[in-house]
Amino acid sequence: MTVPAPPSPLRAVVMAGGEGTRLRPMTANQPKPLLPVVNRPIMEHVLRLLRRHGLTETVVTVQFLASLIRNYFGDGDELGMRLQYATEERPLGTAGSVKNAEAELRDGPFVVISGDALTDIDISDMLAFHRAQQALVTVALKSVPNPLEFGVVICDDSGRIERFLEKPTWGQVFSDTVNTGVYVMEPEILDYVPVGEPTDWAHDVFPQLLAARAPLYGYVTDAYWEDVGTLESLLKVQADVLNRVVDVDIDGFEVRPGVWICEGADVDPDAVLEGPLFIGDYAKVEADAQVREYSVLGSNVVVKRHAVLHRAVVHDNAFIGPQVTLRGCIIGKNTDVMRGARIEEGAVVGDECVVEEEAFLSSGVRVYPFKTIEAGAVVNTSVIWESRGQRALFGPRGISGLVNVEITPEHTVRLGAAYATTLRKGDVVTVSRDASRAGRALARAMISALTASAVNVRDLEAIPAPVARFEIAHSDAVGGVIVRTTPGDAQSVDVTLLDENGADLSPAQQRRLERVFSRQEFRRAFPGEIADITVPYRTLETYSQEALRCIDTSGIAEAGLKVVLDTAGGTAALVLPTLLGRIGVDVLTVNNRLDELSPTETTAEHMRALERLGDLVSSSHAAFGVRFDAMGERLSLVDERGVIIHDDRALLVFMDLVAAERRGGRIALPVTTTRVAEAVARFHGATIEWTPTAPSELTRAARRGDVIFAGDGRGGYIVPEFSAALDGLAAFVRLTGLVARTKLTLSQIDGRIPQAHVLRRVVPTPWAAKGLVMRSVLHAAGGKPVETTDGVRIVEDEQSWVLVLPDPAEAITHLWAEAPDADAATELLEKWASVIDAIAG
Numbered sequence: 071m072t073v074p075a076p077p078s079p080l081r082a083v084v085m086a087g088g089e090g091t092r093l094r095p096m097t098a099n100q101p102k103p104l105l106p107v108v109n110r111p112i113m114e115h116v117l118r119l120l121r122r123h124g125l126t127e128t129v130v131t132v133q134f135l136a137s138l139i140r141n142y143f144g145d146g147d148e149l150g151m152r153l154q155y156a157t158e159e160r161p162l163g164t165a166g167s168v169k170n171a172e173a174e175l176r177d178g179p180f181v182v183i184s185g186d187a188l189t190d191i192d193i194s195d196m197l198a199f200h201r202a203q204q205a206l207v208t209v210a211l212k213s214v215p216n217p218l219e220f221g222v223v224i225c226d227d228s229g230r231i232e233r234f235l236e237k238p239t240w241g242q243v244f245s246d247t248v249n250t251g252v253y254v255m256e257p258e259i260l261d262y263v264p265v266g267e268p269t270d271w272a273h274d275v276f277p278q279l280l281a282a283r284a285p286l287y288g289y290v291t292d293a294y295w296e297d298v299g300t301l302e303s304l305l306k307v308q309a310d311v312l313n314r315v316v317d318v319d320i321d322g323f324e325v326r327p328g329v330w331i332c333e334g335a336d337v338d339p340d341a342v343l344e345g346p347l348f349i350g351d352y353a354k355v356e357a358d359a360q361v362r363e364y365s366v367l368g369s370n371v372v373v374k375r376h377a378v379l380h381r382a383v384v385h386d387n388a389f390i391g392p393q394v395t396l397r398g399c400i401i402g403k404n405t406d407v408m409r410g411a412r413i414e415e416g417a418v419v420g421d422e423c424v425v426e427e428e429a430f431l432s433s434g435v436r437v438y439p440f441k442t443i444e445a446g447a448v449v450n451t452s453v454i455w456e457s458r459g460q461r462a463l464f465g466p467r468g469i470s471g472l473v474n475v476e477i478t479p480e481h482t483v484r485l486g487a488a489y490a491t492t493l494r495k496g497d498v499v500t501v502s503r504d505a506s507r508a509g510r511a512l513a514r515a516m517i518s519a520l521t522a523s524a525v526n527v528r529d530l531e532a533i534p535a536p537v538a539r540f541e542i543a544h545s546d547a548v549g550g551v552i553v554r555t556t557p558g559d560a561q562s563v564d565v566t567l568l569d570e571n572g573a574d575l576s577p578a579q580q581r582r583l584e585r586v587f588s589r590q591e592f593r594r595a596f597p598g599e600i601a602d603i604t605v606p607y608r609t610l611e612t613y614s615q616e617a618l619r620c621i622d623t624s625g626i627a628e629a630g631l632k633v634v635l636d637t638a639g640g641t642a643a644l645v646l647p648t649l650l651g652r653i654g655v656d657v658l659t660v661n662n663r664l665d666e667l668s669p670t671e672t673t674a675e676h677m678r679a680l681e682r683l684g685d686l687v688s689s690s691h692a693a694f695g696v697r698f699d700a701m702g703e704r705l706s707l708v709d710e711r712g713v714i715i716h717d718d719r720a721l722l723v724f725m726d727l728v729a730a731e732r733r734g735g736r737i738a739l740p741v742t743t744t745r746v747a748e749a750v751a752r753f754h755g756a757t758i759e760w761t762p763t764a765p766s767e768l769t770r771a772a773r774r775g776d777v778i779f780a781g782d783g784r785g786g787y788i789v790p791e792f793s794a795a796l797d798g799l800a801a802f803v804r805l806t807g808l809v810a811r812t813k814l815t816l817s818q819i820d821g822r823i824p825q826a827h828v829l830r831r832v833v834p835t836p837w838a839a840k841g842l843v844m845r846s847v848l849h850a851a852g853g854k855p856v857e858t859t860d861g862v863r864i865v866e867d868e869q870s871w872v873l874v875l876p877d878p879a880e881a882i883t884h885l886w887a888e889a890p891d892a893d894a895a896t897e898l899l900e901k902w903a904s905v906i907d908a909i910a911g
Contacts, residue, residue, distance in 0.1 A: 080197075081175060082125040083168050085251075086113055086185035087133035087158055091585050092300050095420035095438040096402060101135040103185035104142060105304060106385060108311045108320055109332070109350045109368055111142065112298055113185040115318045117149055123193040125181060126151045129174050131167035133158040163270040164251070169263040176260075182253040188307045189295040190317040191252055196289045200254040203229065205287040207259055207279065210252035212295045215841060222841075223247050224848075225288040234276050247288075247845065250295050301400065301418055308383055309364045312346035322348060332369075341373075350386070368403065382413075385421070399431075402439065411443075436590075463587055464580045466764075466878065468566035470556060473508045477563050479515040486519025486551075487592035489567055492583050493548060495524035495599060500550040500568075502530040502538035504700055505641060506669035508563055509553045516551050516565070517603060524595035527603045532664060534641045534702030536797035537613045539572030541606070543793070544616070549575075554701055555669040571773075572795055574766045614648040620792040621803050627654030629810035632692040634658045634708075635802075636683050639665030640700035645799055655806055658690060669700055680706055680714050688712030693809055694816050698798050704785035705798040709816035718743075721781045722750060722823050723816060724801075727808040728779040729754035735778035738771035741859050741873060742886050743783050744826035762860035763875065769794050828888045829895045833906045835883040840876045843883060846909045847874045847902075864902075870894065872902045 086103040093102055103113035113130075120128060128151055132139050136157050146153030156171035168175070168182055179200065181193060191210055200208040209231065211223055224233040224247070234249070249272055262275050269275065279286045294316035296307050310316050312328065322330040328345030331337060335349045340357035347361055350369040355361055360378045368386035373379065375392050382396035385403035390396065394407050398415030401407060405419055410428040413419065417431045420439035425431065427445045435449055443449060463469055469485065471477040493499070501517050503509035510532075517527050528547060530538055535552055542550045550568035567575050567583070575583065586592070595601065633655055637643040643662045650657050660683075671679070680697060687695040687708050695708035707715040707723070715723060725737060725747060734755045739747055740763045751758050756778070761767045765782065772780040772794040780788035787801035788794060809816070835843055847862050855865040861875030861884075873886040883906055889895035 080125055080127070080178065080180065082120050082128045082181040082183060083171060083175065084113065084116060084120075084128055084130045084183055084185045085164060085167055086139055087131050087136075087161065087167055088186060089134045092588065093298075093304065094588075095418060095436055096301070096304070096400065098420055098439050099135075100421075101132075101139055102298070104138060105186075105298065106368060107188060107298070107304075107307050108318075108330075108348050108366055110319075110321060112188060112307075113139070113143070114149070115188055116183060116185055117143070117146070117151060117153075118319060119190065119193070120181070120183070121149060121151055123197075125193065128152070129154050129156055129171040130185070131156045131158065131171060133161055133167070161268060162266070163268040163274075165263045165269040165271045165275050166267060169260055169265060169269065172260050176257045179254060179256050182251075182255060184251045184297070186299075187251060187295060187297045188310075188316060188318070189250070189252065189293060191250070191291050191293040191295060193252075196252070196291070197254055199229070199289050200287070203285065203287045205254070205285045206256050207276075207285075208254040208287045208289050209276075210250045210295075211247050211288045211290045212250050212293075213842070213845075214248050215837065215839065223249055223288055225290070229287045229289065231276075231280065231286045231288050234272065234280060247290065248841075250291075251297075252295075254289075301416070305381070305383060305398065305400065308348075308366050309346075309381070312348060312364060312366075320348070322350075374409075381415075391427075408445075438590075463584045464575075467556065467564040468552075468574070470562060470564045472561055473512075473563050477512065477565065479512065482512045482515040482565065483519040484590070484592070485565065485587065486516040487523050487594075488583055488587040489549070489551070490520050490523030490525040491586045491591075491593045492579070493525055495593075495595065496526065496601070497548045498526045498528055498546055500528040500530055500538060500542050500545075500547045502533045502535070502550070502552050504554040504669050505532045505639070505664040505666050506555045506563075507666050509555060509669070512563060512565070513551070513553045516553065520551075521601040521603060522595060523593050524599040524601050526601040529603055529605050530609060531605070532641055532644070533609065534645055534799060535566075536702055536793065536795055536799055537609060537645060539568065539795040539797075540613050540616070540793055541609050542568055542570065542572040543795075544612075552701075557670055557699065558672055560668070560670050572793075573769045576766065610645050610648060614645060614652070617649065617792055617800050617803060618652055621789060621800060621807065623653050623803060623807045625811040626807055630656070631806065631810055632656040632658070632690060633806065634660070634683060634686045634690060634692045634695040635662075636660045636679065636695070636697040637662050638671070638679065638698055638700060639663055639668060640698060640702060642698040642702035642799060645702070649799065649803060653803060653806065658686065658692070660686070676706075677714075680708060684708045684712030684714060686712075694805075696802050696805075698802075699785070702798050703796045705787070705801060706785055707816065709820065711817055713817065715816065715820060717785045718783045718826070718828065719820065719823075720785070721783045721787075722747060722826070723819050724781060724787060724805060724808075725779055726750050726754070726819055726823060727805070727812060729756040731808060731811065732756070732778045736774070736776050738768055738777050738780035738788075740768060740782055741857075741861075741863060742828075742830075742875075744828045744888055745869075745871065746824050746826040750823060760857075760859050764860075765796060767860075769796075826888065827890065827892045827895045828886060829892070829899050830887075831885045831899050831903055833883045833885060833903050835876065835881055835906065837881050839909060840883070843906055843909050844874070844876065847905065850905050866898065870898060872898055874902065874906070 104111045225231050263269050322332040330348045332351035334352040336354045338357040341355045342360040344362040348366045350367050353367045353371040355373045356375045358375045359373045362380040364381040365379045366383045370387045371384050373390045377390050377394040379396045381398040384401045387404045388401050389406040391409040393410045395412045399413045399417040401419050402421035405423045407425045408427045411425045413431045414433045416433045417435045419437045422440045424442045429443045429447045431449045503513040520527050548570045552566040556562035556564050639661050683695045697706045707720045736759050738759045741760045761771045772788040772790045777790050786796040789800040789804050792800050851864045857863040863873045865871045870889040875884045887895050887898040
């Protein structure tokens with residue numbers, strides 16, 4: 071008689087290979103899974119959770135500082151587990167690392183869990199759900215306030231996953247239910263993962279499963295889960311453990327409610343303890359010291375008399391001297407903080423540091439390991455830490471801030487060094503600016519940083535932005551920088567970083583640069599590698615020649631057109647003489663100078679300038695008038711009667727002219743544009759491609775060969791036959807040719823286009839509620855057609871729609887609504903604004 075073999079034990083895979091770059095300096099010399107949470111490594115909390123649910127056979131995937139993890143946990147015997155290690159020679163991604171452990175996982179289903187996320191998820195219940203659904207993969211899902219760093223997921227009523235988007239932008243958020251990185255998987259899933267190649271579950275494997283209609287299910291949990299990916303979250307999980315929000319073991323004795331003290335700790339009776347707090351084994355707290363709520367002391371920490379700790383996390387073997395004040399900060403192991411020093415909220419001091427007497431570290435300062443802060447030093451900026459406290463480095467206009475307050479020469483130098491670090495030594499980058507003095511000063515700071523980092527600079531000085539983008543796209547430059555005054559705000563400046571095509575950096579490139587910038591680990595050149603600065607001389611001429619070669623200017627000279635141009639004191643004045651001298655149009659030009667002192671204007675000033683332009687057009691009997699912005703990227707129109715054609719209407723007029731002449735092709739427009747555009751395009755045999763609202767998305771669409779026109783509805787136009795960038799100068803040349811050949815006036819073209827009724831509103835929305843808002847909007851849409859090109863667009867009927875789009879940089883949500891008339895559009899806007907208000911509170 072053959073005795074059947076006992077079933078193989080259920081196994082788990084703990085992924086512990088990440089660097090934890092956003093947690094530096096705490097992860098500068100130790101792996102992220104070993105960071106302590108209430109004096110236990112995060113990964114130990116994870117292993118104890120697995121053991122609680124009977125998963126004692128565990129494979130740990132390791133890569134960064136792998137030996138430290140192996141040395142700490144060994145074979146797992148102390149935890150009552152059997153640990154094996156699968157080491158990656160190079161990062162293989164979330165799926166590739168599990169594939170690397172395939173030999174141990176072929177016997178049956180297995181659980182995959184991150185070694186650097188704190189959770190008390192009911193793994194046994196999740197396993198039961200997985201078996202009941204007969205799933206190939208079950209993904210643990212959780213609602214979170216900010217879903218940007220995770221994979222957003224939508225399931226049907228049975229739990230089957232219908233849609234999955236990894237690390238979305240706010241415009242792509244359609245739910246706040248995210249992938250926690252906890253999975254139950256059948257071994258067959260490994261067949262989808264190539265051997266030895268970097269592969270990610272969410273980005274590479276799960277889309278294959280969805281396309282194949284494989285049984286991919288979501289297990290929604292309300293258990294605690296926190297991805298310890300930032301220094302803020304590292305502080306948060308300490309407080310959550312002390313508040314008993316998460317069910318994990320605390321290694322100590324609760325001597326009174328909320329006050330946990332470990333074996334061997336020496337706490338003077340005259341010390342002030344205000345829980346919840348934790349004091350590690352063999353720590354010493356002297357008389358009159360104050361350890362207040364949410365403070366955590368590691369093993370062997372010494373806190374001297376009259377020190378005050380509030381929401382402070384202090385790692386093992388640290389010394390906190392007399393009269394020291396620590397508030398909301400993290401102190402690394404073996405670090406000494408001497409008498410009278412003060413460290414403020416959000417500051418982090420790495421391992422093996424010394425903060426000498428009466429030094430002051432302000433909020434947000436990061437001190438990397440093995441540093442010494444001198445006595446009495448007031449530290450708030452440095453080349454090794456970042457003090458700006460913003461949510462993200464990049465915003466809608468690049469990197470923006472107040473001149474000499476947020477965007478200083480020092481900040482610009484660090485930004486330039488970070489940008490250079492993402493490039494190769496010897497690469498070429500162009501630098502350009504507007505006519506302002508602030509732009510000139512900051513561009514010079516950027517140039518010094520780039521050349522000091524072994525990147526050659528081609529300095530274009532003050533020049534229109536489209537010309538700068540053209541120069542990059544048609545040269546050996548691998549990127550570029552544009553420094554300009556923020557439109558409408560003379561006190562602020564925008565720094566735009568470009569790729570080798572002259573387009574804004576992609577989100578992936580931005581994230582890479584942000585990682586370098588936040589770590590402050592910049593490449594420096596050796597003295598013999600300091601790069602060169604050159605000033606090209608024929609840039610404007612080359613741009614003009616190529617523009618006139620690519621854009622159809624036939625019929626202009628014969629039409630005898632007269633046009634009024636206003637360069638607004640901007641850089642368009644530099645290139646217009648070359649263009650105008652070759653297209654044969656009679657031009658009256660005003661404000662044709664570079665204005666250093668007024669590089670931008672308010673909305674009211676802009677409208678007054680357009681009214682003056684209208685007076686000049688009507689009195690001179692010109693065909694139309696054009697006013698350029700300060701950088702030559704955008705233009706505003708006035709028709710032959712001197713009437714202002716507002717930007718959203720001008721887009722339809724320009725589009726009608728292009729489509730009528732081309733009779734076919736695709737037109738790229740942002741999703742916020744009126745659907746009257748579809749009727750105009752259809753009348754001329756063209757089709758519309760709707761794009762997200764980011765300028766980079768419009769640029770990307772314009773690169774496709776069949777796109778004949780693109781515009782953003784804010785005065786920005788793309789002439790695809792010449793360039794994929796927003797270009798007011800090229801748009802003017804194209805518009806002049808179209809008007810000359812069509813024999814119609816702008817007012818006649820405007821008059822034949824149906825009126826549009828698009829209204830817009832901004833609704834305040836707390837950051838923590840944005841994901842919930844988007845999920846609730848989807849739910850409130852019911853069975854109505856929904857599009858998620860950018861934000862969520864709900865189609866009410868053939869003529870009515872509303873778009874809900876969370877802002878990526880501010881705590882607001884944008885609403886657009888269109889209807890057959892203004893009253894109906896207002897009613898639609900009010901309806902959905904009330905939905906958001908109810909959710910956002």
